[in-house]
Amino acid sequence: MNITIVGGGFGGVKAALELAKDNDTKVTLITNNKNFVYYPSLYSTATGHDHKESWVPIEFIFRDHANVKITYDAITSIDPAKKTITGSKTYKYTKLILSLGSVTTYFGIEGLDHYAFGIKSEQEIRTLQKHLFRQMGDEGVVDKNYVIIGGGPTGVELAGALGQYLEKLRVFFGLRDQKIHITVVEANPRLLPRMSKQASSAALKRLRKLGVRVETNKMVQSASAKGLMVSGKPIETQTIIWTSGVANAPFFKQNAQHFNFNPRGKVVVDDYLQARPDVFVIGDNADTPLSGLAQTAIHDGVFVARHLLQLKNNEKPKKYKTKNLGVVVPIGYNWSIYERGGIRLTGALGAFMRDAADIVGHHDILPMGHAIDTWRAGTRPRLRIPEDLSATE
C-alpha cells in the first residue's frame, strides 16, 4: 500500500509513524518544514527555555523507519481527477492524507501584520527575542508596556511566563529602576473563553498575582509604530505580541472547488475523515468537534492510519469518534489549570498534569527516552542570546 501524507506536524507525523509499523506500507511524507514543531511549548521557548522542547528534526523522528520517504516541498494544488498534488514538482498519489495545520490571521486589523510579533514558529520566536534583546541591550530601555493580544491559552501562557523572562533580561543588562508592565488584551468578556467561568476567574487571579494587567471586552482597532489603538484609547508600546486569530491552511481556499467547508473554513469530512474519494483531511484542517488541538490531530492521525490498514486487510472499518483528554494551561512557574468535563485542578497539581501531558505529547512522536530528554530540555531555563543577533533583518 502506498500512502502520501502532506504536512509534518502532529497529524501527519503521527499518521506516518502508525502506518510505518506495517512493513508492506510505503509512506511518502511531504512537508515544507524540516522540523516538527511542538506548538504547546513555543511560549516557553519564546521566554528563554531550550528550543529542543519545541522543534525536532523530521529526519530524526523517522531515522529508524525505512518505509517512510521524506520530501521537502510546499504543496499548492491538487488535481483529484489525475490523483496528483503539485508543489515545486507534481506527485502522484493513491491515497492522500492532508494535515496542513493553521495559519495566523489578523482579521484585517490595520497595521498588525507589520507591527505585531508572533510566537507561532521558530522564526517568529527568534524575531521577538532579537527585538527584546536589542531594546534592553542596545537601547538600554525596557518597553513602556509589553502588550499581548489574545486571552486564549497561548496569550495566557505567554503572559504568565514573560514577566520572569523580562526581569532576567533587565538584570542581565543592568537596567535598574525600570519597571516591567505586561498587559493582556482580550475581546471576549473573560480570559480562556473556551474553558469554564471558574477556569477564567482562576487564570485572571493568577495573572494579576504575577503583576499582569488584564483588559477584557476590549477591541484592538489598529497598530502603528507608536503602539495600539484599543477600544478608542491609545496604548503606547513597541512590543505587540499577537496570539489571537487562526485560519485554515491557505491551500484549501486555493483549491476550494475540490472541498466543502463549514462556516469557519474547515473542511467537511465523512465518518472516516474522508473529504473526497481517497483524500483524507485531519487535524486543524478538518471540521471535527475538537479540531484545533494537538491531541485531536494525533488522534486523527492514528484513526486514519488504522482505517487505511483496515481497508487493506479487508476488515470492517470503524467510524470516527472524538477523544477529549482535557485542556491544561500553565500560568507561570509550577502553576497550571487543568480541566476536563467537571474536573478542574489548579496550582501545582495542575502543573503536574501539564508535565504529564507534555511527556505523553512528546512520546506520541518520539521514543520514551528521547521524549523525556526533550521535555527536560524545557525545564532548564537559560538566558539564550539569539545566535544571529547582529544580523540585519
Ligand SMILES: Cc1cc2nc3c(=O)[nH]c(=O)nc-3n(C[C@H](O)[C@H](O)[C@H](O)COP(=O)(O)OP(=O)(O)OC[C@H]3O[C@@H](n4cnc5c(N)ncnc54)[C@H](O)[C@@H]3O)c2cc1C
Ligand atoms: C502557539 C500555539 C500553542 C498551542 N498550544 C496547544 C496546546 O497547549 N495544546 C493543544 O492541544 N494544542 C495546542 N495548539 C494547537 C496545536 O498545535 C494544533 O492543533 C496542531 O498543531 C494541529 O496539528 P496539525 O497536524 O493539524 O497541524 P500542524 O501541527 O500545524 O502541522 C502542519 C504541518 O504542515 C506543514 N505544511 C503546511 N502547509 C503546507 C504545504 N502547503 N505543503 C507542505 N507542508 C505544509 C507545516 O509546516 C506543518 O509541518 C497550539 C497552537 C499554537 C499555534
